[in-house]
Amino acid sequence: MSGGMLRxxxxxxxxxxxxxxxxxxxxxxxLPLPDPGPQSLAPLTxxxxxxxxxxxxxxxxxxxxxxxxxxxxDAAGGMPLGLTSLSLLxxxxxxxxxxxxxxxxxxxVIWACFVLVVAATAGLRWxxxxxxxxxxxxxQPVVLEAALTxxxxxxxxxxxxxxxxxxxxxxxxxxx
Amino acid sequence: MLFLGSNWPRVVVQLRTAIDRxxxxxxxxxxxxxLLLGKADMKLANLVIEQLDDASVPVLRVLNEPVAxxxxxxxxxxxxxxxxxxxxxxxxxxRRLLAWQAEAAKLTVQxxxxxxxxxxxxxxxxxxxxxxxxxxxxxxxxxxxxLLDAGADRGIVSGMPxxxxxxxxxxxxxxxxxxxxxxxxxxFNSRIPVVVESSGDQAILEGDNTAEPALRxxxxxxxxxxxxxVLTSGRGGLLPPGLLVGQISAITDGKVAVRPYVDWARLxxxxxxxxEGVLPPEPQSGVRHGAGTRSLQAARP
Numbered sequence: 001m002s003g004g005m006l007r008x009x010x011x012x013x014x015x016x017x018x019x020x021x022x023x024x025x026x027x028x029x030x031l032p033l034p035d036p037g038p039q040s041l042a043p044l045t046x047x048x049x050x051x052x053x054x055x056x057x058x059x060x061x062x063x064x065x066x067x068x069x070x071x072x073x074d075a076a077g078g079m080p081l082g083l084t085s086l087s088l089l090x091x092x093x094x095x096x097x098x099x100x101x102x103x104x105x106x107x108x109v110i111w112a113c114f115v116l117v118v119a120a121t122a123g124l125r126w127x128x129x130x131x132x133x134x135x136x137x138x139x140q141p142v143v144l145e146a147a148l149t150x151x152x153x154x155x156x157x158x159x160x161x162x163x164x165x166x167x168x169x170x171x172x173x174x175x176x
Numbered sequence: 177m178l179f180l181g182s183n184w185p186r187v188v189v190q191l192r193t194a195i196d197r198x199x200x201x202x203x204x205x206x207x208x209x210x211l212l213l214g215k216a217d218m219k220l221a222n223l224v225i226e227q228l229d230d231a232s233v234p235v236l237r238v239l240n241e242p243v244a245x246x247x248x249x250x251x252x253x254x255x256x257x258x259x260x261x262x263x264x265x266x267x268x269x270x271r272r273l274l275a276w277q278a279e280a281a282k283l284t285v286q287x288x289x290x291x292x293x294x295x296x297x298x299x300x301x302x303x304x305x306x307x308x309x310x311x312x313x314x315x316x317x318x319x320x321x322x323l324l325d326a327g328a329d330r331g332i333v334s335g336m337p338x339x340x341x342x343x344x345x346x347x348x349x350x351x352x353x354x355x356x357x358x359x360x361x362x363x364f365n366s367r368i369p370v371v372v373e374s375s376g377d378q379a380i381l382e383g384d385n386t387a388e389p390a391l392r393x394x395x396x397x398x399x400x401x402x403x404x405x406v407l408t409s410g411r412g413g414l415l416p417p418g419l420l421v422g423q424i425s426a427i428t429d430g431k432v433a434v435r436p437y438v439d440w441a442r443l444x445x446x447x448x449x450x451x452e453g454v455l456p457p458e459p460q461s462g463v464r465h466g467a468g469t470r471s472l473q474a475a476r477p
Binding site for chain 1: 192199200203204206207208209210211213214215221224225228229232235236239240243247310311312313314315316317318319320321322323357360362363364385386387440441442443444
């Protein structure tokens, strides 16, 4: 294979990294963890991944990528199609208005802002689900899921930072 | 276009920003449209869902391997720690089961004799089933469903009951080519016709998104108590009668709660029972479509 071809492959992989990690997060969220029981709540890794890339590489985590990730989560999770996509797209556009300000902040502020993002996403999903089914859902599991999501963000954020640095270093090397 | 990198001329970047901005509006509109379409016309939404489910099942099946291995290791560790208590419990259970076995043998003979006297044809037929693996769950916040790795290709049809060794888990609501979805008995959309074993009271087991679904549409003076077993009644013909569901765990003013027998922590595989009623009647047997299990069985040699 020629060098040009390899470079193209490498660049495509780096460009697609945010979208692919988003899809990977959806799969992790779908796995029956800790068990397939109806009461076993798990964090939404997808929201962590989308938040991270929207902050650091919004050019790569495009609206289409967010839409597709939300759609897969809805379809395979047995939710009404479009419910999570819509929530994530709305939260993304809200977050982008403060993106530059947040980039300059320490991790604790970024984490605190993530609490707001999770609250907004969970609130929107709860509202849309209640409207769609025409009944009020108990807010307790929603709050628990949101709390778990906030709790795992430092780990997911750290892992993605490693990947992000790798992507950035590789793209600088490719440019020079 | 939408996945371009950042090392591009200024004009291209501006153009892309414009496209992204309009794309956002279009995609938000599309999401709303999908939501409305799903509400209005379930068929189209189901088609999209089945395609996406079919595509994700092979990946999920591979990802489930390490998950099942880790869960199995923890289970084994727990079993090893509790081996003495478990042994004592099993001896006690074995003693009780032997007594039941003798009782069952006696009742079988009696049953056969009574059937002969009343000229009722024998009903015992081994049920046929398909085993499928649980590859994904819905998270449990809004809906309680499971995704299985078997679909129409393995003879799964909508409405089939899904059971674990302990009892009823739910029933099939969506079938793709290689995937199917189970609505758990705890989901707020689940309605199962049941009967309380001791009193014979008929009721509907209605899910409410909690761990313990409720009995509704009870007779005026129900005769059951806490601890009684609840079985499927088979009314409506969708589910076979006599499947174990759970036991009554609490009776309060507002709710008669039933705790399902299912061990949710060990729900890696499920059996999907084939219903006798959906089999086409044999030719020249004179049996009507949908005439029910008994007449179909009566028509068979």
